[in-house]
Amino acid sequence: xxxxxxxxxxxxxxxxxxxxxxxxxxxxxxxxxxxxxxxxxxxxxxxxxxxxxxxxxxxxxxxxxxxxxxxxxxxxxxxxxxxxxxxxxxxxxxxxxxxxxxxxxxxxxxxxxxxxxxxxxxxxxxxxxxxxxxxxxxxxxxxxxxxxxxxxxxxxxxxxxxxxxxxxxxxxxxxxxxxxxxxxxxxxxxxxxxxxxxxxxxxxxxxxxxxxxxxxxxxxxxxxxxxxxxxxxxxxxxxxxxxxxxxxxxxxxxxxxxxxxxxxxxxxxxxxxxxxxxxxxxxxxxxxxxxxxxxxxxxxxxxxxxxxxxxxxxxxxxxxxxxxxxxxxxxxxxxxxxxxxxxxxxxxxxxxxxxxxxxxxxxxxxxxxxxxxxxxxxxxxxxxxxxxxxxxxxxxxxxxxxxxxxxx
Amino acid sequence: xxxxxxxxxxxxxxxxxxxxxxxxxxxxxxxxxxxxxxxxxxxxxxxxxxxxxxxxxxxxxxxxxxxxxxxxxxxxxxxxxxxxxxxxxxxxxxxxxxxxxxxxxxxxxxxxxxxxxxxxxxxxxxxxxxxxxxxxxxxxxxxxxxxxxxxxxxxxxxxxxxxx
Numbered sequence: 182x183x184x185x186x187x188x189x190x191x192x193x194x195x196x197x198x199x200x201x202x203x204x205x206x207x208x209x210x211x212x213x214x215x216x217x218x219x220x221x222x223x224x225x226x227x228x229x230x231x232x233x234x235x236x237x238x239x240x241x242x243x244x245x246x247x248x249x250x251x252x253x254x255x256x257x258x259x260x261x262x263x264x265x266x267x268x269x270x271x272x273x274x275x276x277x278x279x280x281x282x283x284x285x286x287x288x289x290x291x292x293x294x295x296x297x298x299x300x301x302x303x304x305x306x307x308x309x310x311x312x313x314x315x316x317x318x319x320x321x322x323x324x325x326x327x328x329x330x331x332x333x334x335x336x337x338x339x340x341x342x343x344x345x346x347x348x349x350x351x352x353x354x355x356x357x358x359x360x361x362x363x364x365x366x367x368x369x370x371x372x373x374x375x376x377x378x379x380x381x382x383x384x385x386x387x388x389x390x391x392x393x394x395x396x397x398x399x400x401x402x403x404x405x406x407x408x409x410x411x412x413x414x415x416x417x418x419x420x421x422x423x424x425x426x427x428x429x430x431x432x433x434x435x436x437x438x439x440x441x442x443x444x445x446x447x448x449x450x451x452x453x454x455x456x457x458x459x460x461x462x463x464x465x466x467x468x469x470x471x472x473x474x475x476x477x478x479x480x481x482x483x484x485x486x487x488x489x490x491x492x493x494x495x496x497x498x499x500x501x502x503x504x505x506x507x508x509x510x511x512x513x514x515x516x517x518x519x520x521x522x523x524x525x526x527x528x529x530x531x532x533x534x535x536x537x538x539x540x541x542x543x544x545x546x547x548x549x550x551x552x553x554x555x556x557x558x559x560x561x562x563x564x565x566x567x568x569x570x571x572x573x574x575x576x577x578x579x580x581x582x583x584x585x586x587x588x589x
Numbered sequence: 590x591x592x593x594x595x596x597x598x599x600x601x602x603x604x605x606x607x608x609x610x611x612x613x614x615x616x617x618x619x620x621x622x623x624x625x626x627x628x629x630x631x632x633x634x635x636x637x638x639x640x641x642x643x644x645x646x647x648x649x650x651x652x653x654x655x656x657x658x659x660x661x662x663x664x665x666x667x668x669x670x671x672x673x674x675x676x677x678x679x680x681x682x683x684x685x686x687x688x689x690x691x692x693x694x695x696x697x698x699x700x701x702x703x704x705x706x707x708x709x710x711x712x713x714x715x716x717x718x719x720x721x722x723x724x725x726x727x728x729x730x731x732x733x734x735x736x737x738x739x740x741x742x743x744x745x746x747x748x749x750x751x752x753x
Contacts (some may be wrong), residue, residue: 185739189709192686193608196617203604208625212632454730522733565724570645 236481275429277323278388282425295390304447315407318419323389326527327382327399343427347381377404384432398433420461437510442478446555454523463575465564468533482508487534491547503589538583542574595635602645612705615694629650700735
């Protein structure tokens, strides 16, 4: 038996040896409730939609622009919402090149993961020792490049006051999906946790999390509120904390060193390591990198173009062909092989595109072709439908336009 | 068939699936939550699930899917987000296994899934691909990358990815 097989087996067995399965009656009761809800849920959804539309319409008529508070409002403003930012404390993590400011009555706790810290309002201080705080800002510094692999609907871009570019998104979370919280079969919308994520371009330095110390780094932030009341009370403070973040020592641009000689066409090539996936059944997503082929250290700024074709002809779809520019240094930002496989660590020479509504009628039999400024033409197979199942619905033609776009 | 057969299936498979889910999520409480939800879903359609060749694979797949959905909501790339809330509920483990647990948690969810399905559950690459709904090539590359990352930390055998 392979060593890893053996160790995993022992891990699974040891970790669960003291765990007793819940009474099967509890599970069956939950299953029956789920079965009973399955019928009325459509009617309920329609009714809820009607009510929501009505509420929105009434609010619009009244000319309300502010969001009505959900749940009980605090009788007095908590101190942290009223302490001016110039009296906030400073948190510094020089090892991961992060500095940020926070209200003096908030608590700060370094996490067991390297480079990570959680900040929470004072009322969470006791809770943080044993339980997840119900409102918290968690910041992870020194991680990999800030742009990841999966496109997220509703993601926006922006810049911190210091000029650092960021991606920001918001989502709601079913409390039952979070560890340590009792599962609920039908959580109400009002009871859902809200999460804001930030992924910030922190530039190039050599202070990241091991083992990738030198290179472009990201700072990843999560603002987490268990309920709307906490959200309304603390979100502006939390956003203030995020926007106070800055490097302790200046970093170099993630896009590399433009003073280096430009890479020659024979020094690089684009690689598509077969990496693709479906971000939701309707979206085909693919990504790759740039391989360094040799020669002196150089700076690469290259235009790439992806094109959807059938029988060698471009398909007339919005966004097709789609172009983007990648910029970084070689060899350090190049894609490399490890253990016989390409390793996609992300970075400024990492490229991604997505094809929305890829399975619309008339789009079968297509191929994709990536063209690079060095004259390279890289054929890429079109998306293959995945066998559908109750939990993995197939892509469907929803009557929406098919389009190709770079990500982000 | 019905409640009795479900109870027998549940008792026979719970511990095994919990171990597998724990290896993927790295958090015992989360693994239990996901698994219980998956079992509840199985019971809700037990007549259908019971008729499958491997109801256990169905429950595991639903639980893995729930784990992926939770992770996706919190943004896959920002590992910070996945770990945003509480520190994970980690049971008492020997130092060597604790290292493995930490190393697994450092991997992207997709790599953890294929490592667990291939090395712990013992599925061949093609079946892992079917279970996760991804191409076999993706499974192979994730396996290679996951094993490569674990090898750095754990000094384990970094063998070639199987071709089938």
